[in-house]
Amino acid sequence: MTNPILEVRNVSKRFGGVEALRDVSLEVKRGSITGLIGPNGSGKSTLFNVITGFYKPDSGSVYFEGRRIDGLNPNEIYNIGIARTFQIPRLFGSLTTLENMMLSPRGQKGESLLRAPLRKAWVNEELQIANEVKNLLKEFNMDGAYRMVASSLSGGHVKMVETSKGILGRAKLILLDEPTAGVHYAVGRSLFEYISYLRKTANLTFFIIEHRIDLLFDYVDYVYVLHMGRLLSQGTPEEVASDPKVIEAYIGGA
Amino acid sequence: MFDIVSFLVSWFPIFSIYAILALCLNMEIGYTGMANFGLVAFYAIGAFVAGYTSMTIFLSFYGYNYPIYSLDAIITMGKIAGRTPWLNISVFILSLILAFLVAGLAGYLVSFPTLRVGPAFLGITILSFGEMLRVFMKHFQPTGGSYGLLGIPHPFAWVSDPLIKNLLFVIVTLVILILVFIYFELLANSPYGRALKSIREDEIASLCLGKPVPRIKAELLFVASGVSGIAGALYVFYLGSVAPDMFVTAVTFEVWSMVILGGRGNNMGAILGALIFSLLNRATAILNFIFLDLLIDPNYIRWMITGILIIIVLMYRPKGILAEKTVKTDAWRIFGEAQRDWDRITAMIQVANRYLKRAFHWLIGRETK
Amino acid sequence: MEVPRELINTTWYTCLYSLMAVPLTLSYRTSKVLNFAHGIYITIGAYIPVFISRGLGISVSPIIAILSSFTAGAILAMVSHLAVFSPLIKRKATPVTLMIASMGLWIFIKYALYAALSILQRSWMTQLTYTNPNIDIPSSISFMGIEINARLLLTILLVIVVFTLLTLFLMKTKTGMAIRAIADNPELAQLTGISREKTLLIAWAISGGIAAIGGFAWSIFAYVSPETGDNLILQVFACSVIGGLVSLSITFIGAIIISSAENLLIILLNRYFGVELSFRPFLSFLILLLTILIRPPAGAGGGLPYRYKITGYISRLLRRREENV
Numbered sequence: 023m024t025n026p027i028l029e030v031r032n033v034s035k036r037f038g039g040v041e042a043l044r045d046v047s048l049e050v051k052r053g054s055i056t057g058l059i060g061p062n063g064s065g066k067s068t069l070f071n072v073i074t075g076f077y078k079p080d081s082g083s084v085y086f087e088g089r090r091i092d093g094l095n096p097n098e099i100y101n102i103g104i105a106r107t108f109q110i111p112r113l114f115g116s117l118t119t120l121e122n123m124m125l126s127p128r129g130q131k132g133e134s135l136l137r138a139p140l141r142k143a144w145v146n147e148e149l150q151i152a153n154e155v156k157n158l159l160k161e162f163n164m165d166g167a168y169r170m171v172a173s174s175l176s177g178g179h180v181k182m183v184e185t186s187k188g189i190l191g192r193a194k195l196i197l198l199d200e201p202t203a204g205v206h207y208a209v210g211r212s213l214f215e216y217i218s219y220l221r222k223t224a225n226l227t228f229f230i231i232e233h234r235i236d237l238l239f240d241y242v243d244y245v246y247v248l249h250m251g252r253l254l255s256q257g258t259p260e261e262v263a264s265d266p267k268v269i270e271a272y273i274g275g276a
Numbered sequence: 277m278f279d280i281v282s283f284l285v286s287w288f289p290i291f292s293i294y295a296i297l298a299l300c301l302n303m304e305i306g307y308t309g310m311a312n313f314g315l316v317a318f319y320a321i322g323a324f325v326a327g328y329t330s331m332t333i334f335l336s337f338y339g340y341n342y343p344i345y346s347l348d349a350i351i352t353m354g355k356i357a358g359r360t361p362w363l364n365i366s367v368f369i370l371s372l373i374l375a376f377l378v379a380g381l382a383g384y385l386v387s388f389p390t391l392r393v394g395p396a397f398l399g400i401t402i403l404s405f406g407e408m409l410r411v412f413m414k415h416f417q418p419t420g421g422s423y424g425l426l427g428i429p430h431p432f433a434w435v436s437d438p439l440i441k442n443l444l445f446v447i448v449t450l451v452i453l454i455l456v457f458i459y460f461e462l463l464a465n466s467p468y469g470r471a472l473k474s475i476r477e478d479e480i481a482s483l484c485l486g487k488p489v490p491r492i493k494a495e496l497l498f499v500a501s502g503v504s505g506i507a508g509a510l511y512v513f514y515l516g517s518v519a520p521d522m523f524v525t526a527v528t529f530e531v532w533s534m535v536i537l538g539g540r541g542n543n544m545g546a547i548l549g550a551l552i553f554s555l556l557n558r559a560t561a562i563l564n565f566i567f568l569d570l571l572i573d574p575n576y577i578r579w580m581i582t583g584i585l586i587i588i589v590l591m592y593r594p595k596g597i598l599a600e601k602t603v604k605t606d607a608w609r610i611f612g613e614a615q616r617d618w619d620r621i622t623a624m625i626q627v628a629n630r631y632l633k634r635a636f637h638w639l640i641g642r643e644t645k
Numbered sequence: 646m647e648v649p650r651e652l653i654n655t656t657w658y659t660c661l662y663s664l665m666a667v668p669l670t671l672s673y674r675t676s677k678v679l680n681f682a683h684g685i686y687i688t689i690g691a692y693i694p695v696f697i698s699r700g701l702g703i704s705v706s707p708i709i710a711i712l713s714s715f716t717a718g719a720i721l722a723m724v725s726h727l728a729v730f731s732p733l734i735k736r737k738a739t740p741v742t743l744m745i746a747s748m749g750l751w752i753f754i755k756y757a758l759y760a761a762l763s764i765l766q767r768s769w770m771t772q773l774t775y776t777n778p779n780i781d782i783p784s785s786i787s788f789m790g791i792e793i794n795a796r797l798l799l800t801i802l803l804v805i806v807v808f809t810l811l812t813l814f815l816m817k818t819k820t821g822m823a824i825r826a827i828a829d830n831p832e833l834a835q836l837t838g839i840s841r842e843k844t845l846l847i848a849w850a851i852s853g854g855i856a857a858i859g860g861f862a863w864s865i866f867a868y869v870s871p872e873t874g875d876n877l878i879l880q881v882f883a884c885s886v887i888g889g890l891v892s893l894s895i896t897f898i899g900a901i902i903i904s905s906a907e908n909l910l911i912i913l914l915n916r917y918f919g920v921e922l923s924f925r926p927f928l929s930f931l932i933l934l935l936t937i938l939i940r941p942p943a944g945a946g947g948g949l950p951y952r953y954k955i956t957g958y959i960s961r962l963l964r965r966r967e968e969n970v
């Protein structure tokens with residue numbers, strides 16, 4: 023299938039005097055890994071926040087699988103299949119890693135008031151999710167961290183747990199906001215390896231903000247470049263890397 | 277000199293009523309982070325619903341049509357309360373159910389305006405709600421205005437020996453306390469309990485993980501307020517009377533201190549807190565009784581100690597006596613963690629189930645295999 | 646000329662509520678502590694003139710009473726901050742924890758006051774739990790041939806003076822500007838070298854002091870009891886909620902709204918709909934609820950950062966019901 027899973031049409035968003043997004047339109051193809059890059063403050067995180075219902079766009083619209091989703095509440099957007107991670111991770115500080123990760127999968131049976139006291143109703147699902155968590159932790163070499171309280175994790179681990187939460191959400195589209203910031207380079211690479219493995223096996227779509235452009239470009243199919251809230255350029259990694267406007271924006275911005 | 281049975285009879289129902297309230301508040305503040313400063317309102321609603329229902333049913337059953345708050349009604353109740361055991365019991369059960377439903381509904385409705393606002397506004401709104409309800413009940417004639425209701429039929433009024441009557445009531449409150457405890461433990465140690473804790477930690481992040489935060493809060497306020505209503509009903513049947521001024525804000529604060537001292541987010545802690553404060557309560561009552569003409573009312577001292585204790589606990593031991601535990605679900609088994617707490621509860625339920633079956637079979641006159 | 650009684654009451658309560666609610670908003674805005682002990686500052690303010698007049702057996706001049714009430718309230722608020730709130734904030738306590746702590750403080754001071762009153766009652770041999778101070782004010786003064794209630798005049802003057810001084814202080818002085826800076830952006834204020842601790846302390850002193858002056862204003866009209874402040878807290882909260890716990894001037898408008906509702910609206914409702922006068926507090930509560938529903942004070946009290954769409958919530962509930970049918 024080549025039809026876009028996510029479509030952003032002419033979205034604008036201002037914060038007081040700051041124009042964080044200005045008439046941004048883009049598409050994410052189903053089953054792709056799409057990148058979103060741009061200098062700091064160019065509006066990347068704001069775009070994610072608009073897509074996930076965290077902010078309401080001033081104008082423009084967002085479509086997911088052909089359905090208009092801007093204006094829905096964040097929990098509704100999550101439940102139709104868009105998971106996101108935060109640039110500054112928002113883990114539940116006094117819960118353990120395991121509990122943090124177990125919270126991700128959407129539509130858990132045991133999360134209803136009536137079924138919760140009936141262990142039989144949710145125990146199988148619970149065991150299955152716990153298994154997934156265990157495998158994921160092993161994948162990221164964090165086996166022992168499951169019983170650590172989230173507020174006592176190291177910075178890199180926090181970031182990995184945040185990313186794992188995005189992956190575990192049983193979403194169709196996963197938005198990752200700088201997943202490898204503060205993470206060791208080799209770990210970052212294995213994270214991207216895992217992402218492209220998931221894309222192939224689980225038919226997931228990824229939309230990733232990333233500052234390590236060298237790393238990102240090895241794995242993405244398509245890249246969008248934001249600059250001062252506007253879409254500056256788009257294309258395959260090669261096209262973008264050779265676009266003079268992009269080079270200028272990065273050098274000019276630095 | 278010290279009569280253990282009469283102490284038990286007078287202390288235990290109060291303890292279990294407070295323990296139930298503390299468990300409810302613990303679900304709200306300890307698990308979900310909802311600062312319910314108006315707990316007393318739901319307690320009061322339960323109390324008035326129980327008082328109103330039982331008086332009305334009794335009087336109309338015996339064909340009297342006095343207003344339920346009139347002197348005639350009180351005198352009549354004294355005569356008819358012990359005549360029909362089945363009526364007492366069924367009115368008691370019905371009152372508990374109605375108290376749960378009405379108080380729960382009130383909690384659900386109160387949650388509505390506060391879905392979107394932060395803890396400070398929730399605190400103000402619910403606190404005001406509690407105060408307003410008390411003022412309202414003072415002017416509400418059908419439940420006797422500021423004098424309230426008297427002569428509410430004890431569920432075991434038909435038992436002639438007062439000691440046995442009171443012991444039966446102790447057993448009933450104990451059973452209800454255990455049931456509430458088990459229910460809340462089951463709720464807390466489930467994916468639902470985990471979602472509750474995520475709301476307490478960071479409600480926005482929880483919302484972004486698809487948890488319907490406002491709905492969960494409303495549901496929880498329904499359940500916890502409803503159970504507080506049951507506690508109110510028990511209190512009314514224990515005292516035999518109900519009046520608006522029994523439900524001042526200080527009661528809410530007393531329950532808060534139990535939860536803070538015992539340990540937020542730990543149901544055993546809530547019960548421990550209730551135990552400590554209800555004993556402290558008794559001690560001041562005894563002091564008051566022994567030294568009739570004290571310069572300072574021991575109650576003032578007790579309240580001062582309570583206030584200071586809260587601040588000290590918050591500063592030096594914010595987790596309380598019993599610290600919070602992780603959410604015990606089967607997920608830990610995958611990681612090879614022992615499930616002791618969980619297993620204990622399951623075992624408890626199985627035992628209770630067995631006894632219930634046996635009691636049922638005995639009632640219908642059949643042998644248990 | 647006869648001024649209607651209702652109008653006088655409205656003015657009077659506007660003065661009282663504004664003196665009590667504006668400092669609550671100020672303290673919340675600067676320290677982010679919702680202080681349930683606020684009512685007790687009011688009570689103490691009302692009791693200080695009683696203590697002076699009964700203790701010395703004299704009638705106090707209003708100036709001395711006002712100043713001593715202010716001082717007592719300010720000291721109490723500063724002690725609250727230094728002993729309770731500041732250490733808790735340093736320990737990274739959540740807003741809820743701070744609220745609980747303020748409740749502990751409230752209970753402690755209130756019953757300490759009760760205890761003190763019962764000792765003083767014995768030694769002074771007078772009734773103190775339901776009393777009024779002996780303050781040296783004539784009941785009315787003649788002004789160009791018009792008889793004016795001197796107590797009301799004093800209260801109105803007090804409100805004008807207090808709020809003029811407060812505005813000047815916040816707008817013109819360095820400390821006042823520091824208070825506003827801390828309220829609006831604590832991190833930034835810290836960076837610019839404002840001492841947070843000192844500024845907060847002054848803000849607390851001012852809010853405790855003004856609340857205590859509100860208590861004094863109450864005591865020259867009505868009886869004083871240890872419950873005085875608590876009995877007014879619902880109305881005071883409602884005024885502050887109208888101000889969103891942020892805006893001092895809207896809180897003042899809130900005081901006007903609440904006192905009009907309790908003194909004018911209730912009369913109308915009574916006359917035309919037969920609503921009982923005792924239903925006064927419900928109007929305040931209703932206004933509080935409406936404020937939260939119609940204009941949820943986003944941001945100020947934490948909570949969801951945007952407006953969670955309740956309409957969406959309702960329509961989804963309805964839709965679910967339809968699906969079930």
Ligand SMILES: Nc1ncnc2c1ncn2[C@@H]1O[C@H](COP(=O)(O)OP(=O)(O)O)[C@@H](O)[C@H]1O
Nearest residue numbers: 037040042060061062063064065066067068069
């Ligand atoms: N909640 C907010 N309030 C005010 N300004 C904001 C807010 N969020 C983002 N901004 C502003 O919007 C611009 C874009 O920010 P952001 O999307 O975080 O950039 P990026 O993620 O690309 O680094 C920045 O100038 C930032 O200051």
Ligand SMILES: [Mg+2]
Nearest residue numbers: 066067068109
């Ligand atoms: Mg960003």
